[in-house]
Amino acid sequence: xxxxxxxxxxxxxxxxxxxxxxxxxxxxxxxxxxxxxxxxxxxxxxxxxxxxxxxxxxxxxxxxxxxxxxxxxxxxxxxxxxxxxxxxxxxxxxxxxxxxxxxxxxxxxxxxxxxxxxxxxxxxxxxxxxxxxxxxxxxxxxxxxxxxxxxxxxxxxxxxxxxxxxxxxxxxxxxxxxxxxxxxxxxxxxxxxxxxxxxxxxxxxxxxxxxxxxxxxxxxxxxxxxxxxxxxxxxxxxxxxxxxxxxxxxxxxxxxxxxxxxxxxxxxxxxxxxxxxxxxxxxxxxxxxxxxxxxxxxxxxxxxxxxxxxxxxxxxxxxxxxxxxxxxxxxx
Ligand code: AHM
Ligand code: MG
Numbered sequence: 001x002x003x004x005x006x007x008x009x010x011x012x013x014x015x016x017x018x019x020x021x022x023x024x025x026x027x028x029x030x031x032x033x034x035x036x037x038x039x040x041x042x043x044x045x046x047x048x049x050x051x052x053x054x055x056x057x058x059x060x061x062x063x064x065x066x067x068x069x070x071x072x073x074x075x076x077x078x079x080x081x082x083x084x085x086x087x088x089x090x091x092x093x094x095x096x097x098x099x100x101x102x103x104x105x106x107x108x109x110x111x112x113x114x115x116x117x118x119x120x121x122x123x124x125x126x127x128x129x130x131x132x133x134x135x136x137x138x139x140x141x142x143x144x145x146x147x148x149x150x151x152x153x154x155x156x157x158x159x160x161x162x163x164x165x166x167x168x169x170x171x172x173x174x175x176x177x178x179x180x181x182x183x184x185x186x187x188x189x190x191x192x193x194x195x196x197x198x199x200x201x202x203x204x205x206x207x208x209x210x211x212x213x214x215x216x217x218x219x220x221x222x223x224x225x226x227x228x229x230x231x232x233x234x235x236x237x238x239x240x241x242x243x244x245x246x247x248x249x250x251x252x253x254x255x256x257x258x259x260x261x262x263x264x265x266x267x268x269x270x271x272x273x274x275x276x277x278x279x280x281x282x283x284x285x286x287x288x289x290x291x292x293x294x295x296x297x298x299x300x301x302x303x304x305x306x307x308x309x310x311x312x313x314x315x316x317x318x319x320x321x322x323x324x325x326x327x328x329x330x331x332x
Contacts, residue, residue: 070113086141116244127246151302157282213264
């Protein structure tokens with residue numbers, strides 16, 4: 001029998017007691033928003049959704065039309081259900097307050113509505129990343145402070161990949177499940193349960209154009225991989241870089257690998273490239289739930305104390321033994 005996302009969530013709630021009704025509603029609403037984003041992306045040039053929006057986000061990056069559309073879809077879908085206290089997004093400087101006319105819930109939703117934006121106009125996979133936290137008792141969900149909790153506090157996280165098929169990969173802290181969108185039925189159907197990342201790998205993902213800016217540990221690690229069979233690792237490694245974190249992470253979730261967006265001299269002042277709260281944390285939660293590891297090189301990502309809603313961190317995640325090796329090189 002086909003197990004839809006709804007059924008999976010009911011089981012997590014009723015049989016396993018892993019989630020409550022509000023969190024179940026939240027995830028269902030997020031999944032529905034991802035379906036709407038998939039439809040918008042699917043229209044491409046026919047829907048007039050490609051190209052620049054003509055505005056910048058808080059990080060000073062030019063927004064694409066689909067960045068703005070996807071953000072709107074997430075806000076509208078999640079505002080009125082009564083399951084949220086507040087929302088924060090890559091595309092908004094400040095948290096989004098739930099309008100007074102709607103009931104307030106206990107959860108905080110953080111998201112990157114459209115990750116990998118540079119790939120939209122060339123018809124390559126993009127995605128959505130989200131993280132769910134509890135709003136601390138007495139905290140004001142219209143301020144950053146309510147959101148500034150370490151990744152270990154996440155109660156759910158997931159990503160959608162808009163590729164040849166639309167996938168939703170989800171954890172509620174009970175392993176990782178993958179759902180495929182049945183476009184005819186309009187429902188997400190469970191296609192893989194208990195995803196596991198192999199501990200070893202022969203595949204790595206990093207933007208090699210930054211090589212000259214990297215710190216010594218990452219340079220050493222990648223140089224050893226590049227040396228192949230004749231080098232200290234004694235085997236050949238292959239490289240992939242989609243430049244959509246969702247697509248790169250999904251490959252690693254499927255067949256293993258290591259993904260790195262490390263600190264480099266060019267981005268040192270910013271602290272890294274990827275954002276902690278709605279990129280690194282949810283992906284690290286998912287990767288750890290699948291038996292992988294995630295580090296900044298110096299610290300487990302989920303333990304990083306956040307200092308700002310849009311804080312950036314170095315990210316090294318994937319197959320456990322490789323990630324641990326890179327972390328060990330940082331210790332040396
Ligand atoms: P975005 O959220 O603005 O799309 O940026 C994040 C993306 C990641 O998906 C990807 O891993 C990285 O930026 C690619 O960066 P680069 O173009 O430097 O290779
Ligand atoms: Mg992103």
